[in-house]
Amino acid sequence: MIKTKNLILGAIVIVVCAGSFFFLLASSSVPIFTVKELMVHPQSESYMNRNIQLIGVVQGINDSGFFISDPDDVDNVSLVIYINTSNVVRPSGFESGRTILAEGKLISISNIWKFRATMISTKCPSKYQSD
Secondary structure: OHHHHHHHHHHHHHHHHHHHHHHHHHHHOOOEEEHHHHHHOOOHHHHEOOEEEEEEEEEOOOOOEEEEEOOOOOOOOOOEEEEEOOOOOOOOOOOOOOEEEEEEEEEEEOOOEEEEEEEEEEOOHHHHOOO
């Protein structure tokens, strides 16, 4: 009888620990959006000041940042986010027209959506070109 209770108690502890682990693992992942997905998301304001990742095409580079547009809708000027990069190293191959992944925080969604990047990476174009 005591062995059965200990076995049940041990199983409950294992299940709770495993559940907690998977909950923490799932909640710690950083959501990834394209520009359009974020801008049309019904609760986009809920991502303010939270770490997220954005995929977009680089446009309008200046010293303190640049704009990115949606990869599937590059010419739509209403789907543009300004990325502040004053303290971020821009990777090699960073240029206008390049698709990038930026990680950071959404800091404003007024007239111009703004994003403060903490990391930027680019795709290697040679990897995707056919010979």
